[in-house]
Amino acid sequence: MDVPIGSGEWPARSLLGLLSPPARQDLLGLGTRARFETDAVLLREGMNDQHVLLLLSGFAKVTATVENGESSLLAVRAAGDTVGEMALLTGSPRSATVTACGPLTARVLPSRALRELLMRRPEVSMGLTALVADRLRWANQRRLDFHGYPAKVRLARLLVELAASYGSSGPGAITACPDPPQRFPGREGWNRCRQQSPPASDLGGSAGADDENRTRALSSGSDGAWAAA
Numbered sequence: 254m255d256v257p258i259g260s261g262e263w264p265a266r267s268l269l270g271l272l273s274p275p276a277r278q279d280l281l282g283l284g285t286r287a288r289f290e291t292d293a294v295l296l297r298e299g300m301n302d303q304h305v306l307l308l309l310s311g312f313a314k315v316t317a318t319v320e321n322g323e324s325s326l327l328a329v330r331a332a333g334d335t336v337g338e339m340a341l342l343t344g345s346p347r348s349a350t351v352t353a354c355g356p357l358t359a360r361v362l363p364s365r366a367l368r369e370l371l372m373r374r375p376e377v378s379m380g381l382t383a384l385v386a387d388r389l390r391w392a393n394q395r396r397l398d399f400h401g402y403p404a405k406v407r408l409a410r411l412l413v414e415l416a417a418s419y420g421s422s423g424p425g426a427i428t429a430c431p432d433p434p435q436r437f438p439g440r441e442g443w444n445r446c447r448q449q450s451p452p453a454s455d456l457g458g459s460a461g462a463d464d465e466n467r468t469r470a471l472s473s474g475s476d477g478a479w480a481a482a
Contacts, residue, residue, distance in 0.1 A: 266387065266417075267333025268307070271380040279370060280307065280377055284362040289353040296337050296351040303344070303364040305337045311357025317349040328388070329354070329415075338381060341367065 263269040269277055286309070289295060295306055298317060308330055315328040315336065327349055330336050336351045341364050371378040391414075398407045 263333035264331065267331070268335050268380055268384050269333040271383060272376060276374055276376045276380070279374055280362075281360065283307075283366050283370060284360045286358060287361050288356070288358050291353055291355050293353045294350060295353060295359070296347055296349075298347050298350040300347045301340075302347070303337075303340045305335050305341050305362045305364070305367055306351070307360040307362055308332050308334050308336065309358045309360065312354040313351050313357060314354050315349045315351050324350075328391075335381070335384065338385065342385070 265271075269280070272280065284304075284307075289311075295313060296302075310332050313330045313336060314326060315330060316324045316326055319325050330351070337347070339345070340347050371381065398410060402410070
């Protein structure tokens with residue numbers, strides 16, 4: 254096995270981060286390893302296949318087509334995440350397209366083998382259920398944010414969540430994901446938001462702070478990575 258088994262190697266809110274080492278090893282032992290290049294389509298909206306992809310490295314974007322034909326960016330997935338689980342669980346056609354934002358590796362999990370593991374390993378089943386519930390909660394929060402906050406506040410809140418979910422700790426900061434690659438379909442909207450909003454250093458009071466995670470400032474580092482301090 255050429256991927257790490259320890260929980261510290263994966264984002265805590267990802268499926269691999271939620272599982273114990275034995276359950277994680279069983280999941281990583283399923284299927285076959287595949288590599289995808291930039292812009293490769295991992296899953297396509299409307300298709301009836303039901304396999305699941307477990308991301309091991311890189312980032313993937315989840316998009317869906319709206320009625321006017323434009324592509325809408327729904328989410329970004331990173332190492333430790335699954336994509337395609339909704340079709341497996343519901344038996345319905347794919348509800349979104351998943352595309353590689355850059356080179357990435359993943360394990361292709363056949364639907365039958367994964368279902369058997371879910372029956373045999375309740376921990377994996379509960380972990381996947383928790384992941385789906387967390388994504389539903391995230392989507393609900395984005396809807397509330399859209400109606401309750403201006404663009405700069407939504408951007409700040411989203412950056413803090415990215416930092417908490419996928420970031421790495423450093424001296425006085427949590428470094429989140431880099432700026433969206435040029436190939437993101439939502440890049441134009443992201444740029445419009447940044448043009449209409451103040452610099453990232455002015456977003457410190459926009460994100461909102463709670464008792465557990467007080468965000469004092471947001472900044473963009475010299476390497477283009479966003480950080481929450």
